[in-house]
Amino acid sequence: xxxxxxxxxxxxxxxxxxxxxxxxxxxxxxxxxxxxxxxxxxxxxxxxxxxxxxxxxxxxxxxxxxxxxxxxxxxxxxxxxxxxxxxxxxxxxxxxxxxxxxxxxxxxxxxxxxxxxxxxxxxxxxxxxxxxxxxxxxxxxxxxxxxxxxxxxxxxxxxxxxxxxxxxxxxxxxxxxxxxxxxxxxxxxxxxxxxxxxxxxxxxxxxxxxxxxxxxxxxxxxxxxxxxxxxxxxxxxxxxxxxxxxxxxxxxxxxxxxxxxxxxxxxxxxxxxxxxxxxxxxxxxxxxxxxxxxxxxxxxxxxxxxxxxxxxxxxxxxxxxxxxxxxxxxxxxxxxxxxxxxxxxxxxxxxxxxxxxxxxxxxxxxxxxxxxxxxxxxxxxxxxxxxxxxxxxxxxxxxxxxxxxxxxxxxxxxxxxxxxxxxxxxxxxxxxxxxxxxxxxxxxxxxxxxxxxxxxxxxxxxxxxxxxxxxxxxxxxxxxxxxxxxxxxxxx
Numbered sequence: 399x400x401x402x403x404x405x406x407x408x409x410x411x412x413x414x415x416x417x418x419x420x421x422x423x424x425x426x427x428x429x430x431x432x433x434x435x436x437x438x439x440x441x442x443x444x445x446x447x448x449x450x451x452x453x454x455x456x457x458x459x460x461x462x463x464x465x466x467x468x469x470x471x472x473x474x475x476x477x478x479x480x481x482x483x484x485x486x487x488x489x490x491x492x493x494x495x496x497x498x499x500x501x502x503x504x505x506x507x508x509x510x511x512x513x514x515x516x517x518x519x520x521x522x523x524x525x526x527x528x529x530x531x532x533x534x535x536x537x538x539x540x541x542x543x544x545x546x547x548x549x550x551x552x553x554x555x556x557x558x559x560x561x562x563x564x565x566x567x568x569x570x571x572x573x574x575x576x577x578x579x580x581x582x583x584x585x586x587x588x589x590x591x592x593x594x595x596x597x598x599x600x601x602x603x604x605x606x607x608x609x610x611x612x613x614x615x616x617x618x619x620x621x622x623x624x625x626x627x628x629x630x631x632x633x634x635x636x637x638x639x640x641x642x643x644x645x646x647x648x649x650x651x652x653x654x655x656x657x658x659x660x661x662x663x664x665x666x667x668x669x670x671x672x673x674x675x676x677x678x679x680x681x682x683x684x685x686x687x688x689x690x691x692x693x694x695x696x697x698x699x700x701x702x703x704x705x706x707x708x709x710x711x712x713x714x715x716x717x718x719x720x721x722x723x724x725x726x727x728x729x730x731x732x733x734x735x736x737x738x739x740x741x742x743x744x745x746x747x748x749x750x751x752x753x754x755x756x757x758x759x760x761x762x763x764x765x766x767x768x769x770x771x772x773x774x775x776x777x778x779x780x781x782x783x784x785x786x787x788x789x790x791x792x793x794x795x796x797x798x799x800x801x802x803x804x805x806x807x808x809x810x811x812x813x814x815x816x817x818x819x820x821x822x823x824x825x826x827x828x829x830x831x832x833x834x835x836x837x838x839x840x841x842x843x844x845x846x847x848x849x850x851x852x853x854x855x856x857x858x859x860x861x862x863x864x865x866x867x868x869x870x871x872x873x874x875x876x877x878x879x880x881x882x883x884x885x886x887x888x889x890x
Contacts, residue, residue, distance in 0.1 A: 744877065
């Protein structure tokens with residue numbers, strides 16, 4: 399077990415944590431912000447990389463696919479890592495990997511090394527959000543968790559707000575290497591400050607890692623995410639290309655399903671002795687299970703939709719990368735500013751006052767997107783996108799807090815890993831499904847702006863239909879009863 403720490407000051411009345419613990423949370427928030435900022439800048443860079451590196455669009459997608467694959471493999475392991483190693487060890491390892499990957503990307507002379515750099519970056523990124531959420535759940539009293547999770551919403555909103563706009567400006571003036579060159583010093587400062595300032599929170603336990611579970615997890619989640627990323631990959635090619643793509647898709651999904659089944663079977667056996675890599679007893683809580691299901695459906699619709707909108711703005715309305723970045727800026731800023739307020743509302747009134755209107759808003763905006771065309775007002779789209787982001791803010795903070803708050807403290811790290819994994823897999827499924835529907839419908843309608851608009855409308859129709867069950871699910875999710883908070887774990 400971890401050594402006993404030195405006494406700390408009593409918790410502050412405002413947030414329920416000591417000033418030292420608050421500093422740890424802010425450092426983790428900064429690190430998570432840098433990691434998400436890096437990922438959102440890459441989304442705009444793909445067309446530039448295709449041109450500068452002389453690669454095909456299919457090859458360029460590996461810069462995203464490799465990142466998603468690594469995240470899908472590493473996130474399920476974080477439940478074990480956060481119990482086995484101290485807060486400082488996990489933070490330093492995560493930020494060291496992220497910083498090393500960013501440095502390699504900055505210096506990369508070509509495509510192959512850039513893909514390697516993305517894998518290294520993803521290895522660190524995958525650890526950061528589960529570490530942040532587990533730390534908040536461990537040290538923050540239940541009655542203040544909504545407010546703290548609202549800060550996580552700020553990070554999740556502001557990074558995507560700044561990322562695309564910054565990326566567009568950097569790409570047009572400095573070149574793609576400097577996307578990583580700007581992020582690198584921020585990451586190094588966060589690593590240095592965290593190594594000095596972050597103290598170990600809670601307790602660790604000695605447990606050997608189950609190698610078979612790691613392999614099964616990699617095959618299961620990696621196979622599913624890779625298979626989903628291949629949906630529509632052979633579209634537009636010749637017969638041989640389509641056949642090869644279909645074979646890869648089927649084989650990947652089959653490996654994923656079999657690997658996931660084996661992984662679940664082994665975890666059920668290992669958790670009898672508290673040695674599971676990912677403890678599935680988190681699903682014994684009905685509120686956790688329902689919250690995670692709601693989060694999965696919302697992620698599927700949300701990640702698919704935010705991928706479609708920039709494609710529509712670029713291909714149909716013919717907007718520049720900078721204009722596309724500015725289009726999503728107001729919504730992301732609104733989501734970030736609303737986060738702390740929504741957290742306070744959750745702490746006082748619970749889930750339904752937030753989740754029900756949030757689900758209705760998200761669904762309504764997706765239904766509006768089913769009407770877009772070649773003459774849709776750019777200003778109206780910005781307003782609708784802003785409203786949708788507010789609806790998402792009303793949903794994500796209570797879902798994160800209610801799901802993890804439904805668990806026993808010893809399962810927080812495993813619950814955080816499950817939440818991250820569900821988001822990753824559902825997001826990959828949403829992107830694959832909606833982009834494929836858009837491409838297929840556009841091709842069937844012929845070439846030109848009208849065909850692309852028709853493809854966009856059909857894809858958004860799928861997202862809108864998927865969003866309807868969110869309204870029903872929001873009715874049944876409850877805020878866990880605030881339990882008397884045990885004394886906050888000492889920092890040491």
